[in-house]
Amino acid sequence: MQDIPSKNAIHFQNVSLVFEHGVRLFSGLNLTIESGGFYFLTGVSGAGKSTLLKMIYLGCKQSSGTISLFDTNTARISFRDIAFLRRKIGIVFQDFRLIPHLTVLDNVALPLQVRGVSPRKAQAEAAELLNWVGLKDHLKSLPHTLSGGEQQRVAISRAVIGRPKLLVADEPTGNVDDETALKLLYLFEEMHKQGTTVILATHNRNLAQELKYPEIFLEKGQAFLLEPEPTLIKEGILV
Amino acid sequence: MTTHHLDLPLKADPSSRFLPWIVALMGYLATLSLMIALSVSTLIHHWNRGFQDHITIQVPAGSLFEKESSSAHTEIEVKVRHTLNRTAGVGTVKILSSQEILEILNPWVPKESSLETSFLPQLIDVEIQNRRVFSLPHLRQALHTISPHIVVEDHLTWQSNFLDLARSAQVISFAIVTLIILAAVGTVAFTSQTSLIIHRNIIEVLHLVGATDAYIAKQFQMHAFRIGLKGSFIGFILSGLTILGLQFFIQDLHIPLLENLLSSLSVWSITLVIPCLITLFMMLAAQLTVRLSLRASV
Numbered sequence: 320m321q322d323i324p325s326k327n328a329i330h331f332q333n334v335s336l337v338f339e340h341g342v343r344l345f346s347g348l349n350l351t352i353e354s355g356g357f358y359f360l361t362g363v364s365g366a367g368k369s370t371l372l373k374m375i376y377l378g379c380k381q382s383s384g385t386i387s388l389f390d391t392n393t394a395r396i397s398f399r400d401i402a403f404l405r406r407k408i409g410i411v412f413q414d415f416r417l418i419p420h421l422t423v424l425d426n427v428a429l430p431l432q433v434r435g436v437s438p439r440k441a442q443a444e445a446a447e448l449l450n451w452v453g454l455k456d457h458l459k460s461l462p463h464t465l466s467g468g469e470q471q472r473v474a475i476s477r478a479v480i481g482r483p484k485l486l487v488a489d490e491p492t493g494n495v496d497d498e499t500a501l502k503l504l505y506l507f508e509e510m511h512k513q514g515t516t517v518i519l520a521t522h523n524r525n526l527a528q529e530l531k532y533p534e535i536f537l538e539k540g541q542a543f544l545l546e547p548e549p550t551l552i553k554e555g556i557l558v
Numbered sequence: 559m560t561t562h563h564l565d566l567p568l569k570a571d572p573s574s575r576f577l578p579w580i581v582a583l584m585g586y587l588a589t590l591s592l593m594i595a596l597s598v599s600t601l602i603h604h605w606n607r608g609f610q611d612h613i614t615i616q617v618p619a620g621s622l623f624e625k626e627s628s629s630a631h632t633e634i635e636v637k638v639r640h641t642l643n644r645t646a647g648v649g650t651v652k653i654l655s656s657q658e659i660l661e662i663l664n665p666w667v668p669k670e671s672s673l674e675t676s677f678l679p680q681l682i683d684v685e686i687q688n689r690r691v692f693s694l695p696h697l698r699q700a701l702h703t704i705s706p707h708i709v710v711e712d713h714l715t716w717q718s719n720f721l722d723l724a725r726s727a728q729v730i731s732f733a734i735v736t737l738i739i740l741a742a743v744g745t746v747a748f749t750s751q752t753s754l755i756i757h758r759n760i761i762e763v764l765h766l767v768g769a770t771d772a773y774i775a776k777q778f779q780m781h782a783f784r785i786g787l788k789g790s791f792i793g794f795i796l797s798g799l800t801i802l803g804l805q806f807f808i809q810d811l812h813i814p815l816l817e818n819l820l821s822s823l824s825v826w827s828i829t830l831v832i833p834c835l836i837t838l839f840m841m842l843a844a845q846l847t848v849r850l851s852l853r854a855s856v
Contacts, residue, residue, distance in 0.1 A: 376766060398853065399770055406768035416763050420567040429565065433769040477767070 325389040328354045328485050328516040329375055331542075334384030336370065344370055346540045348384070352518065354484070357511040359527035360520040362537030368520040369413065371537065372487045375518070376408050377401055389484065406434060409478035409515075411488035415470045417462040423449065423473050424458040430481040448476045452506070468495040475506060485516045492521065504530065565764060566757050566774075568781040573749040578789040580745060581836065585793020586800075588738040589832045593801065595731030596825045598724050611687075613694070615642075615701065616709040617680040635680060637704045642684060645700070647692025649685035679709075735832070742786075742836050746843040750778050754851050761852075775848040782844035786837030794833045798826075 329352040336345040344367045352358060360368050373379040374386060377393060386393045388404055396404065409430075417426050424445050431441035446458055452472045462470055471494055478486060486507065492500035504519075511517045518535075521527065527534045531547040568574060617634060635653070642651050654662075659678050686692050694712055701708045754761065764774055 378762075378766060402765070402768050402770040405766060410766055416759070418565065418760050418763060420570070421565065425565075429764075430767040432565075433764065433767055433773050481768070 325354055327387070328352050328356070328389060330385075330387040330390075331374075332385040332387075334374070334381045334386060336367075336374070336379075337382045344540060345381075348540065348542055350535065350542045350544075352516065352535075354389075354516055355511075355514055357508070357517045357532045358519070359524075359530075359532055359534045360518055360537070361522070361524050361527055361534050364522060366537040367540070368522075368537060369489050371542075372410075372489050372518070372520055375485075375487055376410050377405060406430070406481060407484040409481060409483035409486040411471075411474050411478045411486070411491050413489040413493065415462070415474040417470060417473055417477070419462055422459050422461060423454060423465070426462065426473055427476045427480055430477060434481065445476070445480060448480055449473070452476055468499045471495055471499070471503065475503060479506075479510055479515075482513075483515060485518070486510055487518045487520075489520045490522070491519060492523075492526070564777050564781060565769075566753070566760055566777050566781075568753055568757075568777065571749070571753050571756060573752060574781075574785065577745065577749060578785050578792070581742060581786060581789025581840070582792040582796065584738045584742050585790035585833055585836055586796045587793075588735045588836065589794050589797035589829050590800065591731045591734040591738070592829050592832055593797070593825060595728050595735070596828055597822075598728045598731070600822060600825070602721055602724050602728070611685055612713060613684045613686060614711045614713070615682040615684060616711070617682065617705070618707045618709075619679055634705050634708075638682065638701060638708065641697070641700045641704065642682075645692070645697050647686055647688040647690070648697075649687035651685070652683045654681040654683060739836060739839050743839050743843040746782050746786075746840045747847040750782070750844050750847040751851055753778065754848065771849050771852045774852065775845045778844040778848045779841045782840040783837060786840035787833065790833035790836040794829070797829075 329350065331348050331350040334345055334348045334350075335343070337343045360371065362368050370379060374381060375388070377388075389407060391404065393401075393404070417423075418429070421429070424442055427445035427449055428438070428441035431444060432438060436444075446455070449455060449458060452475070454469060454472055454476075457465060457469065462473065465473065471491065475488070475491065478488070488507070491503055491507070495503065507517050507519060524534070524536075528547070533547065534545040536543045536545055615638065617638060639651060639653075642648050656678065659681055662681075694710065698710050701710060761774055
């Protein structure tokens with residue numbers, strides 16, 4: 320897959336998602352997220368924030384419609400290319416999903432190792448990043464020995480170590496105190512400044528409004544793009 | 559792609575505790591089976607080569623026949639020899655001495671016993687140089703005219719039945735080796751699928767950080783390699799010890815099959831293939847099972 324700059328990081332066209340038990344979450348959802356932007360994904364609990372992120376990182380398939388990532392239709396790529404496409408995406412899970420038997424260092428080095436980077440080089444880069452996020456004393460620790468905030472930083476380090484083109488984070492500040500939350504947001508802003516498209520899912524709309532970044536608001540199976548000022552611009556971008 | 563450790567904790571799986579011992583048992587049985595098959599093969603080759611070129615002629619002892627005096631018996635021998643020399647396809651003719659006959663009889667009649675050698679038939683070992691021109695019926699007829707009591711034994715006639723039996727044993731041994739390898743493959747496929755279920759959460763994370771199915775399958779393959787190598791070599795060593803133990807306990811019996819096993823370096827070298835084959839097939843089974851399962855789960 321060629322790594323050429325794409326105008327849109329994400330493009331949802333008329334996407335619907337119906338669960339096996341018949342519940343419809345999204346219906347004809349349209350959304351375009353331009354490359355290099357910083358967005359908050361908001362909505363009430365159960366609006367589908369986590370599911371939308373899951374569809375973005377190809378962890379869940381839509382029932383109908385088209386999803387394109389970096390101008391690539393995800394329905395038309397091979398199994399092998401799905402792995403390569405995912406390497407362009409950094410994911411921070413709400414429950415961290417660190418691998419319990421691996422050390423902090425190995426967890427962070429993992430995305431590089433699956434790309435074929437030598438263990439020595441991957442660990443050196445991981446150590447540098449962990450030092451930067453203040454975890455240099457925990458390189459050999461197992462995840463369960465860390466606090467929630469520390470685990471969150473490990474999860475974020477794992478998400479960003481591969482220098483992804485798109486970073487999606489599900490409630491990244493949900494389990495940490497205010498001071499740590501600000502540090503994490505600073506880290507995401509740094510990624511954004513380096514050209515990474517960032518999407519942060521949060522239930523806290525005040526946070527989105529304080530930081531003056533566009534907000535994708537989910538309601539009744541539709542996505543609404545809101546500018547920093549709480550003004551409704553239009554329903555979806557391409558609608 | 560080099561990994562210094564496994565991202566999946568496969569070593570901690572319950573199957574990892576018992577699988578090496580199952581593989582060791584498989585390796586043990588497969589190695590013994592192959593050793594038997596190879597030894598039988600060596601014996602068949604030996605018999606084929608040794609018996610194809612020879613026939614034996616028995617001239618009954620003169621004293622057993624009232625009508626034939628000792629001088630008449632010598633005369634029969636001379637006539638037999640003369641007939642053999644004129645028969646097409648016959649090579650060297652060797653009349654076995656009493657000592658040589660007693661050695662042949664040694665397993666049944668110990669040397670120490672005082673056997674009256676005059677009762678023994680005279681044995682003549684005849685080498686057949688050319689089977690194409692040699693005619694056994696003609697020789698039998700010619701010898702019958704000399705004495706109706708002369709017996710001609712062509713080893714090929716009874717050897718074929720014996721060879722059939724040996725070949726059957728060989729085929730059964732190879733079939734056992736094949737079945738054991740298939741059992742190893744089936745066991746690995748089953749345990750790999752179980753491990754995929756146990757570690758589905760970690761596998762999902764690996765996929766989401768960009769791991770390909772091949773990367774994940776390689777972890778299972780490496781695990782199968784370690785278990786296969788460890789288990790099958792334990793089995794190989796145990797089978798070697800078994801053969802050595804057998805040699806120690808029954809060394810006086812001079813069982814040709816066992817002697818062949820122990821003396822043939824080539825048999826030992828070839829049986830080394832067993833642990834390698836088991837390991838290789840286990841790796842392939844793990845790789846294939848994981849890839850197919852991951853593809854099916856998409």
